[in-house]
Amino acid sequence: MSTLVLSFLLGFLLLVQHSKQSVNKEDSGPVSPHRIPMSIGGVVDTSSRVGKEQKLAMEMAVHDLHQLSTGSELVLINLKDSYGNSAQAAYAAIDLIDRKHAEAIVGPLTLHEASVVRELNNVTKDIPIMSIAPIPPISPPLLPPQPPSFIQMSNDLTTHMQCIAAIVGHFRWRKVTAIYEQSTSLSTDSELIIHLSDSLLAVDSVIERHTAFPPISSLTNTRNFIEEELKKLRSKSNRVFILIQSSLDFAAILFEKAKQMGMMEKGYVWIVTDDIASLLDSVDPSAISNMQGVIGFKTNFIDTTESYRQFRLRFRRNFRSEHPEEEEHSDPSIFALRAYDATLAIARAMQISQGERNSKGLINHILSSDFEGLSGRIRFNKGQLSELPIFRIINVIGKSYREVTFWSPLFGFSQDFIKRVGMKMRVGNGLVGELGSIYWPGSDQSVPKGWSLGEGEKPMKIGVPARGAFNQFVNVNYDPSRNETSVTGFSIEVFEAAVNRLPYDLPYVLVPYYGSYDEMVAEVHNKVCLSFHDTITYIRYQ
Structure with a gap:
């Protein structure tokens, strides 16, 4: 077992023990099976921007449901902070179920965390857990089996x-x-x-x-x-x-x-x-x-609908009130929209169940969801978003x-x-549907080659015959006044054109060679330089 898993289990067991002690101290007796209202438990990480957004979105979802469906089954949401810790997130789910009597959990819990919770607390095995965490691309046998109670409100990475x-x-x-x-x-x-x-x-x-x-x-x-x-x-x-x-x-x-x-x-x-x-x-x-x-x-996601505009307006107002330091940056992200839709799907399923305390029935109602949410179409297939x-x-x-x-x-x-899909958009100077004009680092519009000389690396040496018989193909001139050597000719132009068409950068230097062709080939063999001597020779003698 890996060190990470051992650390997780050790920390989690300590938290569970603390939870049991707290329950014994605070709970005066067994909870009535007919308790009302129904309760959703929300796990969030308020140390992150995403967690702050998700917390507010979950609260807004329950509030909006009550506004739209007066007289229906009352649904409450209780939130607990994970502080960005995996063990704490799993403990939070257990605590919400044990102490707040949550009948469903929503939050960024992974399948691994949910599986550990199920193993360590039998009470939670049928409680639906709606995960709004991205689905990691993990293959068996590393991926634990997905129980019916674990529902993923996200897409595969x-x-x-x-x-x-x-x-x-x-x-x-x-x-x-x-x-x-x-x-x-x-x-x-x-x-x-x-x-x-x-x-x-x-x-x-x-x-x-x-x-x-x-x-x-x-x-x-x-x-x-x-x-x-x-x-x-x-x-x-x-x-x-x-x-x-x-x-x-x-x-x-x-x-x-x-x-x-x-x-x-x-x-x-x-x-x-x-x-x-x-x-x-x-x-x-x-x-x-x-x-x-x-x-x-x-x-x-579609940000032009009236429902999104109204949500955005209220979200910005509430977010600024709770986090005044974020006043200039209060727009909801896709992570807030997913949290809102996930909470709404659970709350609607609870209302459909009409107060029945049946976890399996609640799971089926959630998986039967089919509505247009703020983040897109909410439908499930095999416990995951189908879209x-x-x-x-x-x-x-x-x-x-x-x-x-x-x-x-x-x-x-x-x-x-x-x-x-009926979308219209303006793409600057680019083409709709294609990657058009991109501004790259350095305000450059030419596509980077993706490769250049690293520190300590030297450009490739290309040997050229300095005493060729046909100067129109390769011509080497030395200017003593400027101490510079220029290499020109048809073969050089062909070589440079080919290099320019490469999908990566190829730094090189042309090195005039004054020896014989045989000696030049020997230099290539000894890796002193890389020569296009054969190509040049072929062109010359045609």
Whole structure:
């Protein structure tokens, strides 16, 4: 058993023991089986921006349900903070069920955490747990079996890896560097790398290296640690960096240091995934200025409906009231919308059950949900959202970002897809349905090659015959007054044209060779230089 699992279980057992002691002290007797109202337990992490949004969204969902359905079964929600800790999240679920008599749980619990809860507390085995955490792309036997009571209000992260691969393949980058912040939940982060690698292979690309950062909460000197790791990456030749998993706080520091170290200049590529791109509306202008030229993707939702506009208006007002320090950044993200829809689905199912205390019946009512939520269509298939996600490709520029196009697992970067779903959008100078004009780091509009000389690396030496018989093919001239040597000719022009068409940068230097052809070939064999002597010779003698 891994150290992470052992640590989790040890911490969890201590928390459960504390919970039992608290229950014995505070509960005066058995709870009536006919208790009213029905109760939802919400687990949130208020130390994060996402958790703050989810907390408010859950409360709003229950409030809105009562406003729309007076006289129906009363539903309450009790919230408990996980403080960003996996063991604490599982303990919170147990505590809400034992002490608050929650008949359903909603929150960012993973399948691993829910499975541990079921193993350690038999009471919870039939209580529905609605997870709003992203589904990690974990394959058996690492993935525990999914019980009927565990319902996932999110999509598989495999689609995120496929979207990354689609972007990489579109620009023909052959190698990438993957970066991620290790999760604080009981999960297998390495599976992200495995699935990203599989997706990249489909577009003839590979992960050259990957760097895992500890959770930001575990670092004592975060900025220095990140700077040292970035120095290692900067010394290598690859310039395509993909941040596949990160908290908002970690990403802000990462890009701050990257900019200070010259890693946000021309030639670099940075790609962020949904967990950062969907929160860009809530970051400070200083963070946006550090991310100029970054591209990414965010889960699409329809933000033009009247229901969303009304929700956004109330959410902004309530969020500012609870978090005045966030006054300028109070728009709800997809994570808030998912929490709202998940809570609403549970509350509606409770009302349909009309007060019956039957967990299996409640699970069936939840799985039968079919309504248009704020985050999209809410339908389930085999315990997961049945609708495949649609992503908006974004490009950070100026004080915010612009939306470039859409991508979907079924249609890719497709204009036909946009027509089919009836969407209209302006794409700047680009083409609708395709990746158009992107502003890359360094305010550059030319697509980066994705590769350049790393620190300590030398350009490729290309040997050219200095005493060729046909100067129109290769001509070497030395200017003693300027101490410069120029190499021109038809063969050189062909070579340069070919290099310019490569999908990556190829630094090289032309080295005139004054010896014989045989000696020049020997230099190639000895790896002193790489010569296109054979090609040049062939052209000359035709």
